[in-house]
Amino acid sequence: MKIEVWSDYVCPFCYIGKRQLELALQQTGYKEAIEVEFKSYLLDPTTPEDATGPVIDSLKQKYNMSLEEAKGMTANVASRAKEVGLDYNFDDMKTANTVKAHRLAKWAETKGKEKEFTERVLKAYFLEGQAIGQSNVLQTLAEEVGLSSEGAKEVLENNQYMENVQQDISIAQQLGVRGVPFFVIDNKYGISGAQPQQVFEQAIEKAAQEAGLRKPLKMQGDSGVVCTDDSCEI
Numbered sequence: 001m002k003i004e005v006w007s008d009y010v011c012p013f014c015y016i017g018k019r020q021l022e023l024a025l026q027q028t029g030y031k032e033a034i035e036v037e038f039k040s041y042l043l044d045p046t047t048p049e050d051a052t053g054p055v056i057d058s059l060k061q062k063y064n065m066s067l068e069e070a071k072g073m074t075a076n077v078a079s080r081a082k083e084v085g086l087d088y089n090f091d092d093m094k095t096a097n098t099v100k101a102h103r104l105a106k107w108a109e110t111k112g113k114e115k116e117f118t119e120r121v122l123k124a125y126f127l128e129g130q131a132i133g134q135s136n137v138l139q140t141l142a143e144e145v146g147l148s149s150e151g152a153k154e155v156l157e158n159n160q161y162m163e164n165v166q167q168d169i170s171i172a173q174q175l176g177v178r179g180v181p182f183f184v185i186d187n188k189y190g191i192s193g194a195q196p197q198q199v200f201e202q203a204i205e206k207a208a209q210e211a212g213l214r215k216p217l218k219m220q221g222d223s224g225v226v227c228t229d230d231s232c233e234i
Contacts, residue, residue, distance in 0.1 A: 001030075001211050003204075006039040006172050006182040009098045009132055010055075012077045012088065015122045017181035017194035019084035024200035029215040030208055038118050040102040040168040041180045047097040052131045055093035080194075081126075092129025099165065101132050104142060104152055106161035116145040186211055 003021065007014035025031040059070040074090035081088045101121050108117035120141050124130035131137050135156045142152035155161060172182070175190070183191040183200075186207040191199060208215075 001186050001213050002035045004037050004184040006041045007180045008041045008043045009101050009121050011180050013194040014181040016081050020197050024197050028201050028204050040165040049097045051095040053095045058095045088126050094131045096133030102165045103161040104138050106164040107155045113145050120145050
């Protein structure tokens with residue numbers, strides 16, 4: 001059973017939704033039994049690739065609001081993030097074009113490091129104020145999760161995995177996705193946005209039951225003496 005997650009690295013509710021999904025998988029007991037796959041989505045592909053200005057300034061311009069209004073809006077989002085253990089730092093967040101990050105995530109997937117890289121980029125952006133649209137930053141983040149810095153550099157310089165990113169976006173359009181995060185559970189159920197954790201738990205339980213998925217056993221006590229097919233420990 002698989003859960004597909006369409007998200008963007010600069011979407012504050014995507015990181016919150018990711019945490020809610022993880023908590024729901026843990027709470028329902030399906031954490032080890034269900035595969036989670038991240039899909040690319042670009043909230044604003046027109047963002048310049050060299051953009052590194054303050055997010056607060058971008059919000060002011062985009063929504064034609066005052067500095068106080070922009071900070072009030074981000075404070076509400078930060079409060080929501082704290083509910084799932086995330087300490088957003090909007091004062092240091094930098095505007096970023098996320099195409100490179102998405103391409104590098106597709107490469108990371110081929111190396112078995114997609115989840116680690118995705119988490120690292122989100123943390124770098126929302127908690128640490130790093131400029132995740134810049135190649136040198138992404139190379140460092142890739143290296144921090146055990147990937148080759150040189151390999152990351154080659155992917156970024158040669159525009160590799162762009163087709164994979166575009167394919168994800170095309171599928172999202174076919175599904176009618178208009179915003180992220182967007183979760184597709186076992187190709188049956190869709191969840192739009194960072195919904196309350198109970199919504200995730202109910203959808204996971206229902207899909208898992210329909211798929212005949214069994215929860216792993218909860219082992220009690222330490223490992224005891226056992227007999228295998230051909231011997232016993234005496």
